[in-house]
Amino acid sequence: MSEVMPTSRGSEYDYSSMTGSRTMERFIGALFVVSLLATIxxxxxxxxxxxxxxxxxxxxxxxxxxxxxxVAWGKYLTPHGPFVQERxxxxxxxxxxxxFYKSLERGTKILGRRSFLGKMLGVSLGAFGLLQLFPxxxxxxxxxxxxxxxxxxxxxxxxxxxxxxxxxxxxxxxxGVMTVFPDGFVGNAVDQVVLVRPANYNLVTRPxxxxxxxxxxxxxxxxxxxxxxxxxxxxxxxxxLLCPCxxxxxxxxxxxxxxxxxxxxxxxxxxxxxDSDGVLRSQSGFNEPIxxxxxxxxxx
Amino acid sequence: xxxxxxxxxxxxxxxxxxxxxxxxxxxxxxxxxxSFMLGEIALYSFIVLLFTxxxxxxxxxxxxxxIIYHGSYAxxxxxxxxxxxxxxxxxxxxxxxxxxxxxxxHWAANIFIAAIVVHLCRVFFTGSxxxxxxxxxxxxxxxxxxxxxxxxxxxxxxxxxxxxxGIRIAFSILESIPLVGSYLAFFLFGGNYPGTSIIPRFYTIxxxxxxxxxxxxxxxxxxxxxxxxxxxxxxxxxxxKNVVGTVLWPTYALxxxxxxxxxxxxxxxxxxxxxxxxxxxxGPYVPYKVSYxxxxxxxxxxxxxxxxxxxxxxxxxxxxxxxxxxxxxxLLPGLTFTALSLWPFIEKKITxxxxxxxxxxxxxxxxxxxxxxxxxxxxYIVLFFASSTDVxxxxxxxxxxxxxxxxxxxxxxxxxxxxYVTYMLTKETEGLDDAGLRRAPVIITRSKDGEYSSVxxxxxxxxxxxxxxxxxxxxxxxxxxRVARGDDNERELVGASEPSVGGDNGGVHHEGIEPxxxxxxxxxxxxxxxxxxxxxxxxxDSRRQRRRNTQE
Ligand code: HEM
Ligand code: FES
Numbered sequence: 051m052s053e054v055m056p057t058s059r060g061s062e063y064d065y066s067s068m069t070g071s072r073t074m075e076r077f078i079g080a081l082f083v084v085s086l087l088a089t090i091x092x093x094x095x096x097x098x099x100x101x102x103x104x105x106x107x108x109x110x111x112x113x114x115x116x117x118x119x120x121v122a123w124g125k126y127l128t129p130h131g132p133f134v135q136e137r138x139x140x141x142x143x144x145x146x147x148x149x150f151y152k153s154l155e156r157g158t159k160i161l162g163r164r165s166f167l168g169k170m171l172g173v174s175l176g177a178f179g180l181l182q183l184f185p186x187x188x189x190x191x192x193x194x195x196x197x198x199x200x201x202x203x204x205x206x207x208x209x210x211x212x213x214x215x216x217x218x219x220x221x222x223x224x225x226g227v228m229t230v231f232p233d234g235f236v237g238n239a240v241d242q243v244v245l246v247r248p249a250n251y252n253l254v255t256r257p258x259x260x261x262x263x264x265x266x267x268x269x270x271x272x273x274x275x276x277x278x279x280x281x282x283x284x285x286x287x288x289x290x291l292l293c294p295c296x297x298x299x300x301x302x303x304x305x306x307x308x309x310x311x312x313x314x315x316x317x318x319x320x321x322x323x324x325d326s327d328g329v330l331r332s333q334s335g336f337n338e339p340i341x342x343x344x345x346x347x348x349x350x
Numbered sequence: 351x352x353x354x355x356x357x358x359x360x361x362x363x364x365x366x367x368x369x370x371x372x373x374x375x376x377x378x379x380x381x382x383x384x385s386f387m388l389g390e391i392a393l394y395s396f397i398v399l400l401f402t403x404x405x406x407x408x409x410x411x412x413x414x415x416x417i418i419y420h421g422s423y424a425x426x427x428x429x430x431x432x433x434x435x436x437x438x439x440x441x442x443x444x445x446x447x448x449x450x451x452x453x454x455x456h457w458a459a460n461i462f463i464a465a466i467v468v469h470l471c472r473v474f475f476t477g478s479x480x481x482x483x484x485x486x487x488x489x490x491x492x493x494x495x496x497x498x499x500x501x502x503x504x505x506x507x508x509x510x511x512x513x514x515x516g517i518r519i520a521f522s523i524l525e526s527i528p529l530v531g532s533y534l535a536f537f538l539f540g541g542n543y544p545g546t547s548i549i550p551r552f553y554t555i556x557x558x559x560x561x562x563x564x565x566x567x568x569x570x571x572x573x574x575x576x577x578x579x580x581x582x583x584x585x586x587x588x589x590x591k592n593v594v595g596t597v598l599w600p601t602y603a604l605x606x607x608x609x610x611x612x613x614x615x616x617x618x619x620x621x622x623x624x625x626x627x628x629x630x631x632x633g634p635y636v637p638y639k640v641s642y643x644x645x646x647x648x649x650x651x652x653x654x655x656x657x658x659x660x661x662x663x664x665x666x667x668x669x670x671x672x673x674x675x676x677x678x679x680x681l682l683p684g685l686t687f688t689a690l691s692l693w694p695f696i697e698k699k700i701t702x703x704x705x706x707x708x709x710x711x712x713x714x715x716x717x718x719x720x721x722x723x724x725x726x727x728x729x730y731i732v733l734f735f736a737s738s739t740d741v742x743x744x745x746x747x748x749x750x751x752x753x754x755x756x757x758x759x760x761x762x763x764x765x766x767x768x769x770y771v772t773y774m775l776t777k778e779t780e781g782l783d784d785a786g787l788r789r790a791p792v793i794i795t796r797s798k799d800g801e802y803s804s805v806x807x808x809x810x811x812x813x814x815x816x817x818x819x820x821x822x823x824x825x826x827x828x829x830x831x832r833v834a835r836g837d838d839n840e841r842e843l844v845g846a847s848e849p850s851v852g853g854d855n856g857g858v859h860h861e862g863i864e865p866x867x868x869x870x871x872x873x874x875x876x877x878x879x880x881x882x883x884x885x886x887x888x889x890x891d892s893r894r895q896r897r898r899n900t901q902e
Binding site: 075103104105107109112124128194239296297298308310315341 | 518592610657
C-alpha cells in the first residue's frame with residue numbers, strides 16, 4: 051500500500067490523507083453493501099404491509115450507507131490539493147460598459163422620440179393591471195362591511211348547549227361553566243359564548259348591566275379580545291377566565307376585564323334573561339364587536 | 351475516455367456547446383470549511399421536502415367539508431371531522447410508509463428552517479454579505495421568510511385542533527393591520543373566520559406558489575454564489591483574488607452528493623423513530639375548543655413569545671384602532687425582516703466600506719459587528735423561550751406573573767449584557783491569528799550551574815496541515831489555459847490514467863496538443879512530473895498505471 055503514497059516533501063500533492071486507502075476502500079464497499087441490504091429489507095417491509103419504525107430505521111441505514119460511503123470516498127480517496135484558482139474580476143471592462151451604454155442608448159433614443167406613445171402605453175398597461183386586480187381581489191372574498199360587528203345573537207334567542215338543547219336555569223351549579231350558542235348556530239365560531247355561574251343571585255358586573263346576570267348567570271363572548279382563541283378555562287377559585295393561547299386572564303365579576311396578559315379589552319358581555327319556562331335567552335346581541343381589534347373599529 | 355461518454359458529449363456539444371462551461375465547472379475550486387455545509391443542509395432538506403411533499407399530496411384532500419370519520423383510527427370513529435383531517439389520518443395509519451413520509455416532511459421542514467437560520471448567522475458573523483454578495487443576502491432573507499410562511503401554512507393543513515387555533519390567530523393578526531387588515535383577512539379567508547376556503551387556498555399556496563418561488567430564488571441564490579465563487583477564511587496563500595480549496599470533480603462532487611444522503615438519512619431516522627405532530631391525539635379542529643400548553647413549531651416561537659410578552663396596549667383614536675397584536679405580530683416581524691434584508695447596506699452606511707470582500711472576517715476580528723449580532727440574536731432567543739411561559743410556570747411551580755415579568759426584563763436586559771460580554775471577549779481575542787494552532791515548541795535547558803535557557807524549535811508545520819503544500823492550480827485547468835494562450839512549447843505529456851482509445855494523442859510524447867474531442871483520456875494529458883505520482887487524481891491508480899507504463 052505504501053508504494054502508492056508519494057511521501058517525499060517535494061511531491062506536489064497531498065496524499066497524506068489517503069493513507070490506508072485499501073482499508074478505506076473496503077470500508078466504503080462494506081457501507082454500500084449494508085445500504086443495499088437495508089434497501090432490500092425496506093422492500094420486504096413494504097411488501098409485508100409496512101411498519102413506521104422499521105421503515106425509518108431501514109431508510110436511515112440505506113441512505114446513511116450511501117451518504118457516508120460517498121463522502122468518505124471523496125474525503126479519503128481523492129486528492130485535496132489544496133488547489134487554487136484565480137478569481138476573475140466580476141466587473142466588466144470599461145470598454146464593455148461603454149459599449150453597453152451605447153447600445154442601450156440606441157434604443158432609448160429611438161423610443162424617447164415618441165414619448166407620448168410611451169406614456170399612453172403606461173396608462174393602458176396600468177389600467178389593465180388595476181382592472182384585473184380589483185375583480186380578482188373582490189372574487190377572493192366579500193368586503194368585511196358590517197360582518198365583524200354582528201353575530202347571530204338577537205333579542206329573545208335561546209341559549210343552547212353544544213348538543214343543541216336549550217339551557218335552563220338549573221343547568222349549571224354555582225361555579226359551573228359551559229359553552230353555549232344561539233339556537234340554530236351551534237358550533238359557529240363568532241357566536242360562541244362562555245356561560246359561567248359564580249353565584250345564584252343576580253350579579254351586576256358593571257353599572258348599566260343591572261339585569262344582565264340573572265340568578266348569577268354571566269355570559270361572555272368566548273372569543274379572546276387578544277387574538278381570537280377560545281377563552282377556554284374557568285378558574286372557579288379566582289373567578290377568572292383564562293385564555294390558553296397567551297395566558298390572558300379575565301376577571302368575571304367585574305365584567306371579564308383583563309387582569310393579566312396581553313388582552314387589551316374585556317370580553318363583551320351578552321345580556322341574558324330567564325324566560326317563564328326557565329330557559330336562558332339573550333336580551334339582545336352584543337353591544338360591541340366581539341373578538342380582536344381591527345382598524346375600522348374606533349371608540350364605540 | 352469512454353466512447354459512450356464521448357459520443358454523448360459530442361452530441362450535446364454540437365447542439366449546446368456545453369464542453370467549455372462543463373470543463374471550467376469540473377475544475378472549479380470550492381473552499382473547504384465545515385461552516386459552508388450549513389447552507390447545504392438547508393438545500394438538501396428542501397429537496398427532501400419536495401420528495402415527501404409530492405408523496406403527501408397524492409393522498410391529502412384539501413377540504414374542510416365535514417364528514418363522519420370511519421377510518422382505521424378507532425378512538426375517533428364516528429366523530430365529525432374535516433376531509434383534510436381525515437385524509438391526514440389516512441396518510442398516517444393506512445397509507446404504506448405514509449406516517450414516515452408525513453413525519454419526515456415535518457422534520458425536514460423544521461431542519462430546513464433551522465439550517466437557514468444557522469447559515470444566515472454564519473454569513474452574518476463572518477461578514478460574507480459584504481460587497482459583492484449583497485444581492486444574495488437579500489435573496490436569502492426572502493427565502494427565510496418564505497420558508498417560515500410555508501412551514502406555518504403546511505402545519506395548518508391537517509386541520510387539527512392545534513393548527514386550527516394557529517389559523518385563528520393568523521386571521522386576527524392579519525385583521526390587526528391598519529387600514530387594510532380586515533380586507534386582507536377577508537380576501538384570504540374568503541369571508542369572515544373560519545369559512546371553508548382557507549384550507550384549499552392554503553394548500554395551493556403551500557404546494558405550488560411558495561415552493562415555486564423558493565425553487566426560483568434558490569436557483570438564483572446558488573447561481574450567484576457559483577458565479578461569484580465562495581468566500582474563504584483567512585489563511586496563508588489565500589488572498590482576496592483567489593480561491594483555495596478542493597476541486598469539484600471528483601472531490602467536492604462526492605462530498606456534497608454524499609452529504610445529501612446523510613441529511614436525508616438523518617431526516618428519515620427522525621421521521622421513522624421520533625414522533626412529531628400526532629394530530630390524532632389533538633383531535634379535529636372545532637372552533638370553540640382549545641388545547642392547553644400549545645406550542646407552535648419552533649420557528650414560530652419568537653412570534654408567539656412576542657405576543658405573550660406584549661403589554662395589553664391598544665391604540666384607539668380618531669375612530670380607528672391599532673390592535674394589540676399588530677405590534678408584536680406585524681410590526682416586529684416587519685422591522686425584523688426589513689432590517690435583516692437591508693443589513694449589508696446599513697453596515698455600509700456606517701463603515702463606508704466599498705471594497706470587494708472575498709475573505710471572511712473572523713467573528714472576533716470584528717468585535718463591533720459580532721457583539722451587535724449576538725445582542726440581537728439574544729433578543730430573539732429570549733422571545734423564543736417566552737413562548738413557553740405557561741409551561742415554565744407549571745414546571746417550576748411559580749406564578750405566571752413572575753415568569754412573564756422575568757421574561758419582559760430579560761428581553762430588555764439580556765441583549766445588551768450579551769452584546770457587552772461578546773465585545774469584551776472579541777477584544778480579548780482580536781488579532782490572535784494563531785489561536786488554536788500548535789505553537790512552535792520551546793526547549794528549556796537547565797545547565798549544570800542551574801541556569802535556564804530556552805530555545806524555540808523552528809519546527810516544520812505538522813504533517814497533516816494542508817498548508818504544508820503550496821496550493822496548486824488544477825493541472826488540467828492550468829494546461830488548458832496554457833494551450834489556450836498558445837505558449838505550449840516545452841510540454842511533455844504522458845498517458846495519465848488510461849490507454850488512449852483511437853485518436854492521436856495516445857502516445858507518451860506529444861507535439862502540439864489542441865483541445866480536440868476525439869480520443870484520448872481527455873483533452874490532454876497530465877505533465878509527467880505530476881503523473882509520476884500517479885496523476886493528480888489517481889492515488890490509487892498509480893500502481894496500475896505504473897504497471898502500464900512499464901509495459902509500454
Ligand atoms: C418550503 C418548503 C416546505 C415546508 C417548510 C413545508 C412544511 C410542511 C409542514 C410543517 C407540514 C405539516 C405536516 C404534518 O405534520 O402533517 C406540511 C404538510 C404538507 N405539505 Fe409541506 N412543506 C414544504 C413544501 C411542500 C411541497 C413542495 C409540497 C408538495 C409538492 C408539500 C406538500 C404538503 C402536503 C400535501 C401537506 C399536508 C399533508 C399532511 O399534513 O400530512 N409541502 N408541510
Ligand atoms: S388569544 Fe387569548 S391571550 Fe392571545
